[in-house]
Amino acid sequence: MQRSSSPEIEIDTRRADTVRRTLWYGLVVVILIWCAVIPVFDGNLSLYFAMMMWVTLATGLNFIAGFTGYMPFGYVAFYGIGAYATGIAVKVLGMSVYLAIPFAGVVGVLFGLLIAPTLRLSGIYFAIVSLSLAIICQRAIALMPEEVTGGSLGLNLGVVTVREHGYYAMLLILVAALLTASWLARSRLGKALKAIRDDAEAAEALGVNVTRSRLYAWLLATLFPALAGGTQAWFTGALDPQTAFDVLVTAKTVIYAMAGGLGTVLGPLVGTVVLVWVDELIWRAFPVLNNFLLGAIIAALILFAPRGLIGSLTRRYPRLRRYIM
Template sequence: MASSLGGVAAPAEGRSGDARVGRIRISLWIVVALGVVLPLLAAPALTENLSFSFYLMLWIILCTSFNLVAGFTGYMPFGYVAFYGVGAYATGVLHKTYGLPMPGALVCAALAGAAVSLLLAPTLRLKGVYFGIVSLALAVIFRLVVSMLPEDITGGSMGLILARANDPQTTYYVTVAVLAACLAAAGWLAFSRTGVALRAVRDDADAAAIVGIDVTRTRLKAWVLAATFPAVVGGLEAWYTNAIDPEASFNILVTAKVIVYSMAGGLGTLLGPVLGAGALYGIDHLIWQKFPVLNLMFLGIIIMVMILVFPRGLVGSFAQRFPLLRRYIP
């Protein structure tokens, strides 16, 4: 009898413990998200120079959304900047050429990012470096196509000037709202059944399929969500600077920085990309102020040192150092 009762109690205690850990992780993520969003929301009241805070938000959004596909599915899209560029041009063309108000243009930019992700969905059949190379090639193709479109629509190789859209403060507050939505969406995905399925697919797709997980549909959910936010970021940056051109909108350096920032913080966790983006963008900004000509060289050196010291990223290395706390890290 005692043995039977013990056998029943253990699984119940295990489920209770897992639920408690889950609640702690969700609570910690809410605290982190509020700790990021609220100070940035208050920034306009504290300073007139919003540029640093604005671009910090953009990098956090880009790294968080990138983590949804790279950290949760194991895919490494080297051409991730394609979504950013498509969103920038969708916003600019719809606003300047067709007169759509900026909020509506941003919604259409999100839809354009999702549509492009569905168009590129067949590339998810590829694995490893082959997927990365194909996505990089597609980003280059998008840049060339945009450059060759009629100048009266996209501005050709010179791009577009959106002088009538100049409203940096409104752009800033809209970006805060997008940041909050991105962090909320990432948290929802990570703590939902879809997030569990994604991690199972990432670790072993064949085993996940055997236990009944729809591998293709699960990957596609993360892929579409991960494409929507960078498209909005491209639109926000176009709204803030009032200028778009193919070289800047499809600059591969954007993807490179997103990958480095995310990996420095720790892919596969919610906290990692936020921490990595905040730390490295802050360092990058300070270096650029002190050494405007050699900033990329010094940033590269710092990144190399960080990777050598923290090979699993800041969060991953912390979890390795303190394994008992690993399960509580969101």
Template sequence: MIWGGVVTLIILAFLPVPLFTTNLSFMFYMMLWLTMATSFNFVAGMAGYMPFGYVAFYGIGAYATGVLYKTFGLPIPIALAGAAAAGVAIGLLLAPTLRLKGVYFGIVSLALAMAMKLIISLMPAKITGGSLGLILSGANDPTMAYYAMFIVLLGALAAGTWLSMSRLGIALRAIRDDREAAEVVGVNVVRTRLKAWVMATMFPSLVGGVEAWYTNAIDLESSFNLLVTAKSIVYAMAGGLGFLVGPIVGASALYGIDQLIWRHFPTLNLLILGVVIIALMLLLPRGIVGAFAQRFSRFRRFIP
């Protein structure tokens, strides 16, 4: 009931925005971070992995969209589908690393992000644009890009809903809480985590592709900026990993605070935001939703 209300509120908040204003930037990037934090929760909150190189899939999605549209002349919808396929393909190549535990997987995923950035930089400039990147001339349509991000967000919310209610979600939480016990009762740990991992790689790839369409510009530094990973982690953790509503609360609150600080203190933005994040982690180590569930345990079963 509560989760249905949250999703309805999200739809009502974002769907009509282009009807009232042409300045879509704030709400577009709010949806971007809601999607990134939600999909990150699939693998970190439910599967117990912490991919420090999560930006790799965002960057791959951006460049796959740009190359398919600009270099090969494919329409944007097909380019975005290609972006999702590219992200999943790279995720499947990483499947053997799912056997790693704890920080080792995080280090490998971070190395992947660096490797992908290097590989793209070494590709022929006529394909990836070289150091200048790609300009998607002729694709400019902010309103359609906005609604594309809206659809991606709804897809991530739907995937999260299904995952939390399915047998797969139960198996993932069992693995997260006690891997050895899950194996004893017959859960295939690697295969189960792989399913969540594939879902978690597809959505950031789509986000990267849609953001490239929205800005019409792609370059290595912004596409593989480690702040993308950092913000995805912080936003999801601030709300509460493992809860469906956690990343929604965390991303909404911190992105709003980030924009407010940027507007009033542009030169001190990162410093003040860092202090806010540190205070939040110290005071609410389980996140906003996690702290509420712990403090009011009788309401825990109502929190999605």
């Protein structure tokens, strides 16, 4: 077939793919090496743990919000359930914490499967139902017998292992989340999900099984917050219903992911790293005005870059899209 293209464009496309892959994996490797050596230099372990956890949560949220357009306002439910699954596994079932984390992931996914019928809803209805389920989870756990969940006071896990082990567990989960995201972005499932996000009815008319694809994305989105919640419980050694199901966890995750740009692999990573650092810097320089300044920065970001840092960059400079995953 006679193409209207020039050979240069073909070469450029292939080179762009190579550059994109190299950039992405290079960036991930640098970040991971950086995070991996922090405990060796006795750096600010808690800050880096928190950053890795937020990146994991934002990446997990991206699977459902960025790739399919579903915004789960009750996303914290999976984080809280993961935390409590770990707590109960360690304190009540006497399980090793190393087994308790995968157990938390399984429990999170099973809970996701249980409430998967809510995916029949869309838009604000799904968001509200999701938020309600998170509140129900919080109340239910607070009302459960103290010997199981610790009631409203929560559970004190104490020092389960050395703290660094929890840190490295979070690093592993982060790696898994980023690898899953980069696989999803390149996979056929990822393309199906993006099509569903843009127009579910048209996607279905073109042969995409919308229900099944959404379910896969949903289950992926439930796995990582459950793992992160479990590891957070391990790292801090304590959990209670108020903090484990704090709606602010959802809010911060959404803000971080949106700040970078939903729907891209890089967006949630960049948004989280930038905002967590900005938060830290503001807190150090202006402890009293911390929340005020951070709020103003986030408002400005949403106002001037509604698609997030990465999304707005690629919209302004479409050629960059080739190099960004």
